[in-house]
Amino acid sequence: MRLRTLLALAASAVLLVGCGSDGESGREGSPPTTDELDNTTYTSVEVTGHKLVEESSITLTFQDGNLAVEAGCNTQTAGYGVTDGTLKWTGPAASTMKACSDELTAQDQWLAGLFTDGVKADLNNKTLTLSGPDNEEIVLETD
Numbered sequence: 001m002r003l004r005t006l007l008a009l010a011a012s013a014v015l016l017v018g019c020g021s022d023g024e025s026g027r028e029g030s031p032p033t034t035d036e037l038d039n040t041t042y043t044s045v046e047v048t049g050h051k052l053v054e055e056s057s058i059t060l061t062f063q064d065g066n067l068a069v070e071a072g073c074n075t076q077t078a079g080y081g082v083t084d085g086t087l088k089w090t091g092p093a094a095s096t097m098k099a100c101s102d103e104l105t106a107q108d109q110w111l112a113g114l115f116t117d118g119v120k121a122d123l124n125n126k127t128l129t130l131s132g133p134d135n136e137e138i139v140l141e142t143d
Contacts, residue, residue, distance in 0.1 A: 029124030031085035037062040042128050042140035049136035050110060053103045058111065058138060060128070069093075069115060071107050073100035078115075087130065088118030 044058040052058070056072030067080035067089060074096045078089035093112060100108070119138075120131040130138040 029122035029127070029129060032082055032087070032121055032123035032128065034062075034065070034080070034082055036123060037080075037082070037087075037128075038065065039063060040142050042142045044138055044140050046139040047137070049132065049134060053101075053107050056104065056107065058140065060140060067115065069111050071104070071111055073104040074098050074108050076108065076112055076115075080115075082121060085120055085122070086118040087115070087121035089115045 039062065041059065041061045043060075044052075047058065053072055059068075059070045061068040061070075062080070065079055066077055067087075068075050068077040070076075076093040076095045078091050078093035080087065081090045093115070095108070095112075114130075114132050114136070117133065119133075122129045122131075126142045128140045128142070130136075130140070132138075
C-alpha cells in the first residue's frame with residue numbers, strides 16, 4: 001500500500017512539473033487571431049536576442065488585413081495571417097524607399113526576414129510577444 005501511494009505521488013509530481021510554464025519569458029498568452037490584431041498598433045517595450053539601433057523601436061500596425069512594420073526608417077507593409085501561432089506576411093512586402101543609415105537598413109532587412117519567415121506570436125491582454133527563430137524576443141504593447 002505504501003509503495004502504491006509513493007508511486008501515485010511521484011506520478012502527480014511529474015504531471016505538475018509537465019503542466020508548468022517553460023519559464024523562458026514569464027509571459028503567458030495565447031496565439032492571437034487576425035480579428036484580435038486588426039485595427040491595433042503595438043510598440044516595442046523590450047527586445048532581446050537582437051540589438052536595436054540606438055534611439056529606435058519597432059512599431060507594428062495591423063489594419064484591414066495588412067501588417068505595417070516600422071523600426072526607425074522605412075515602413076514595410078503586406079497582408080498577414082496567423083496560422084498555428086505563427087504570424088507572418090502572406091505575400092511580398094511593399095516598402096517605402098527612404099535613404100537610411102546602413103544600421104537602419106540592416107535592421108529593416110532583419111525585420112523583413114522575421115515576418116517573411118514567420119514568428120511565434122502570443123497575445124496577453126495588451127502585450128504581444130513575438131519569438132524569432134534565433135532566440136529573438138520582441139515584446140510590444142498597445143494603448
